[in-house]
Amino acid sequence: MATFDSVNPARPSEVIGTYPTQGAADVDRAVEAAAAAQRRWARVPIPARAGVITRAGEILLAHKAELAELVSRECGKILLEAGGDVQEAVDMANFVAGQGRGAWGETVPSELGSKLCWTTRAPIGVIGMITPWNFPVAIPSWKCFPALLAGNGIVLKPSEHAPTCAAAFVAACYEAGVPEGLIQLVHGYAEPAAAIAVHPGVGAVSFTGSVPTGRKVAAAAMETGPRLVSLELGGKNAMVVRPDADLDLVVDGAIFGAFGTSGQRCTSTSRLIVHPDVAGELVERIAKRAGELRLGDPIDPSTDVGPVINRASADRIAGMVADAIAEGATVACGGNVRHAVFGCDGGSFFEPTVLTGVDPHHRVAREEVFGPVLAVMEIADLDEALDVVNSVEYGLSSCIYSRDINTALYAVDRIDAGIVYVNAPTIGAEIPLPFGGTKHTGNGFREAGARGIEQFSQLKTVYIDYSGRLQRAQIDTPGPGLGVSPKGQAE
Numbered sequence: 001m002a003t004f005d006s007v008n009p010a011r012p013s014e015v016i017g018t019y020p021t022q023g024a025a026d027v028d029r030a031v032e033a034a035a036a037a038q039r040r041w042a043r044v045p046i047p048a049r050a051g052v053i054t055r056a057g058e059i060l061l062a063h064k065a066e067l068a069e070l071v072s073r074e075c076g077k078i079l080l081e082a083g084g085d086v087q088e089a090v091d092m093a094n095f096v097a098g099q100g101r102g103a104w105g106e107t108v109p110s111e112l113g114s115k116l117c118w119t120t121r122a123p124i125g126v127i128g129m130i131t132p133w134n135f136p137v138a139i140p141s142w143k144c145f146p147a148l149l150a151g152n153g154i155v156l157k158p159s160e161h162a163p164t165c166a167a168a169f170v171a172a173c174y175e176a177g178v179p180e181g182l183i184q185l186v187h188g189y190a191e192p193a194a195a196i197a198v199h200p201g202v203g204a205v206s207f208t209g210s211v212p213t214g215r216k217v218a219a220a221a222m223e224t225g226p227r228l229v230s231l232e233l234g235g236k237n238a239m240v241v242r243p244d245a246d247l248d249l250v251v252d253g254a255i256f257g258a259f260g261t262s263g264q265r266c267t268s269t270s271r272l273i274v275h276p277d278v279a280g281e282l283v284e285r286i287a288k289r290a291g292e293l294r295l296g297d298p299i300d301p302s303t304d305v306g307p308v309i310n311r312a313s314a315d316r317i318a319g320m321v322a323d324a325i326a327e328g329a330t331v332a333c334g335g336n337v338r339h340a341v342f343g344c345d346g347g348s349f350f351e352p353t354v355l356t357g358v359d360p361h362h363r364v365a366r367e368e369v370f371g372p373v374l375a376v377m378e379i380a381d382l383d384e385a386l387d388v389v390n391s392v393e394y395g396l397s398s399c400i401y402s403r404d405i406n407t408a409l410y411a412v413d414r415i416d417a418g419i420v421y422v423n424a425p426t427i428g429a430e431i432p433l434p435f436g437g438t439k440h441t442g443n444g445f446r447e448a449g450a451r452g453i454e455q456f457s458q459l460k461t462v463y464i465d466y467s468g469r470l471q472r473a474q475i476d477t478p479g480p481g482l483g484v485s486p487k488g489q490a491e
């Protein structure tokens, strides 16, 4: 059987795990097994399903340190952020489990007497999930926990860069009491993902990744019948800085937002739209701090910035920086790939990079970089700055720094994005709130939050007539004396 290796991005000769390169036939078997287990799981009371999810959260928390190390070794995240990745899954377990004891629908008064109307949520069946490597525990948890609570089976195809993290997450779910077979892992590249998208036994597909792949998945999923497809795609997240902003706060926020996770979050801050009065000082301070960040082995606690995921990614980022320079931008700091970082043979590290003199039409101002590159644009007028924020095809996360409440709330109102921050960077979304974006960032769904369950369940509307006679909606209506007569006619 063909296999592939998952390697440590800091040191690609270190193999983290070897996995089978699976294809359509493996997806067939996985869907069948998940469907068989799902039929039994759907009969388990929802609070009992929630109990299993609570336990999964406890297990993840108990193993947080070793899981964080695995995330760091397999995906190159610095240890602190790797711990955050695992914690996000723990938070998700707690939040979703709580929903198992909350309201599950709505009750609505009937227009007729002696009749009950309510909504509930039914399982979809088997959900196909295609997940990225950059939140290798958190993102599978965002999808799996609500899907499990809603009574579904799962076929999960994690990124080929994060199979061991996904396997560890799934193992925690089974240890917590998920019935055998309910979560199926399939490994490999595009082939199993494509097979999941078109499989008639898969009732819904949930995808997080790039815009081009997301479009392909959605189009393929529609080929074999209408299907619920939720997409969580890219971002081109902006930080707007007004002249009255607290610049110390802006510097901290920009460093964390742009260079945290080596800029490889879909929420990473990639545009700094700053008022010219403070631009000079701000760029100087950010560039100085960025230059001091320590590139190194992500597992070493003194490292600030780990590698990017692989050489191809580093080359792509370098290409975008080169294009920016060709279009007229200036490198204020960084700009280079480094391969010879102490103790990390062969890893690709991209220096935290600040580009000034960027024009809103430049490629680096419009396309997702997915690397530690901050494009600075100087704009004085607030409306013009907000027009630039909104001028890209994405709408995931953006923020404004200002001490003036009116300015801040005006911006909150005008920014076209799924997530808006005031005086905080574009990363760091919390689990009990909806996560997702507008425009090409997604297709209207939100993950996490109270409505996160929506992509993994279907609404069922229930009417119960206990009058003992035929009552006709829109035709009969109880009159003042409560006798039933045709609508609009005197009793």
Ligand code: UN1
Residues within 6 Å of the ligand: 088, 134, 135, 264, 265, 266, 267, 268, 426, 427, 428, 429, 430
């Ligand atoms: C992602 O980059 O795909 O808000 C998810 C954040 C994290 C999630 C990011 N909680 O940055």
